[in-house]
Amino acid sequence: MLDIQSLRDLEQKYGSSFYLLNVTKLRENYQKIFQAFHSRYENFIIGYSYKTNYLPYLCKELSKMGAFAEVVSRLEYDLAIKIGEDPKRIIFNGPLKTREDVHLALKNESLINIDSFYEIDFIREYAADNPRQLIKVGMRLNFDITHNGESPHQDGYEVGRFGICVENGNFHKAIHELKAIDNVEVIGLHGHFSTSKREVESYQKITRKLCSLAKEYLRSTIEYIDVGGGIYGELPESFNLNTPTFDHYAEAICGIMDEEFPTQDSKPILILEPGISMVANVFTFVSKVIEVKTVRDVYFVLVDGSVHNIKPTMHKNNLPMKMIRQKESAKERGAFHIVGYTCMEKDYLAYEIMGELPDPGDYIIFENVGAYTIVFNPPFIKERPGILAVHDHEVIEVRKQETIKQFFNEEIYRF
Numbered sequence: 001m002l003d004i005q006s007l008r009d010l011e012q013k014y015g016s017s018f019y020l021l022n023v024t025k026l027r028e029n030y031q032k033i034f035q036a037f038h039s040r041y042e043n044f045i046i047g048y049s050y051k052t053n054y055l056p057y058l059c060k061e062l063s064k065m066g067a068f069a070e071v072v073s074r075l076e077y078d079l080a081i082k083i084g085e086d087p088k089r090i091i092f093n094g095p096l097k098t099r100e101d102v103h104l105a106l107k108n109e110s111l112i113n114i115d116s117f118y119e120i121d122f123i124r125e126y127a128a129d130n131p132r133q134l135i136k137v138g139m140r141l142n143f144d145i146t147h148n149g150e151s152p153h154q155d156g157y158e159v160g161r162f163g164i165c166v167e168n169g170n171f172h173k174a175i176h177e178l179k180a181i182d183n184v185e186v187i188g189l190h191g192h193f194s195t196s197k198r199e200v201e202s203y204q205k206i207t208r209k210l211c212s213l214a215k216e217y218l219r220s221t222i223e224y225i226d227v228g229g230g231i232y233g234e235l236p237e238s239f240n241l242n243t244p245t246f247d248h249y250a251e252a253i254c255g256i257m258d259e260e261f262p263t264q265d266s267k268p269i270l271i272l273e274p275g276i277s278m279v280a281n282v283f284t285f286v287s288k289v290i291e292v293k294t295v296r297d298v299y300f301v302l303v304d305g306s307v308h309n310i311k312p313t314m315h316k317n318n319l320p321m322k323m324i325r326q327k328e329s330a331k332e333r334g335a336f337h338i339v340g341y342t343c344m345e346k347d348y349l350a351y352e353i354m355g356e357l358p359d360p361g362d363y364i365i366f367e368n369v370g371a372y373t374i375v376f377n378p379p380f381i382k383e384r385p386g387i388l389a390v391h392d393h394e395v396i397e398v399r400k401q402e403t404i405k406q407f408f409n410e411e412i413y414r415f
């Protein structure tokens with residue numbers, strides 16, 4: 001459907017830059033991840049990581065498919081409620097939760113994974129006020145997953161900062177504090193580690209450790225093992241990376257779950273919290289070419305978009321992209337940069353592309369922009385573009401183009 005005429009039609013209605021959400025592909029991703037794990041371990045749940053992309057329409061679509069909502073703030077928690085999620089299907093993670101947040105989650109019987117000791121105080125208060133409720137909580141843990149002597153953490157950090165540390169005795173201490181509260185049970189262990197290589201071996205370590213701690217400390221109460229997110233999704237072929245498949249991860253994680261909990265009635269629920277692997281490849285960003293100019297002998301292709309729209313972290317790798325041209329006649333070939341509308345020098349959507357130069361009025365489609373983009377996209381200099389969901393040739397506007405009224409919301413700004 002993405003020929004020049006249909007893009008012009010979309011531009012007429014929605015402006016000269018917008019995101020497209022491929023709903024069919026989203027459903028495929030969910031099914032592929034779910035099948036890989038569920039076929040090997042029946043008691044399996046996907047908790048979709050909201051922060052990766054909390055477009056309400058997307059969250060609702062995944063909820064309809066069966067995903068739980070994995071949230072890391074009250075804002076995300078309230079969004080899950082707003083789209084109609086059953087609070088018992090919300091997993092509340094994250095380092096910062098207020099007393100009210102914790103009490104609400106406990107009242108609603110959401111799954112809650114505590115990250116620090118201060119949350120235990122909130123649980124203790126709630127338990128004292130609600131002596132007849134059996135209160136179930138989980139804990140996010142922090143332990144060493146060093147592999148071949150190398151720290152696997154993103155950006156090379158020696159230790160991760162999240163969760164309650166096992167090695168220094170904090171986990172032991174926290175368990176005892178929680179067990180000392182009459183009507184509290186610890187039912188889940190959670191380990192999400194953002195590793196740079198997303199290796200299967202890291203998940204083996206995580207799963208093994210969570211299971212053995214559950215057996216040692218929570219034999220009679222364990223209900224779930226949550227191995228977090230961070231797995232690779234299907235990458236564009238142009239990346240040329242030989243990354244693990246969903247089956248590779250599932251084989252390793254489910255195999256260990258089965259070994260650790262061999263009898264059918266002992267098997268806890270296994271939770272996976274995919275973010276990037278679920279949504280990265282289901283969004284594209286369409287942007288119109290406005291001008292092709294030369295500065296000395298360098299070509300700059302100016303589009304109605306910004307690096308903020310497609311890679312807010314401003315990494316220098318070019319995303320896979322497609323050009324939709326008005327005419328297929330022979331054009332000038334050369335190296336060019338694709339640059340954006342902001343007034344920052346570094347606003348490059350792509351560096352040193354080799355090939356036929358586009359013309360003004362052509363469109364460039366940047367692919368793989370679903371994860372950590374729309375949520376990170378500051379309204380900077382220009383209103384945010386709209387988002388269109390496409391399914392079976394049907395186009396639904398799921399976020400309108402922002403207007404000045406919403407950008408400078410009169411309820412919060414003083415003029």
Ligand SMILES: *Cc1c(COP(=O)(O)O)cnc(C)c1O
Pocket residue numbers: 049051052070072093094192194228229230231273274275276277
């Ligand atoms: C960010 C996050 C995820 C998702 O991570 P991806 O790398 O996007 O898969 C899952 N769980 C928690 C607790 C997170 O913070």
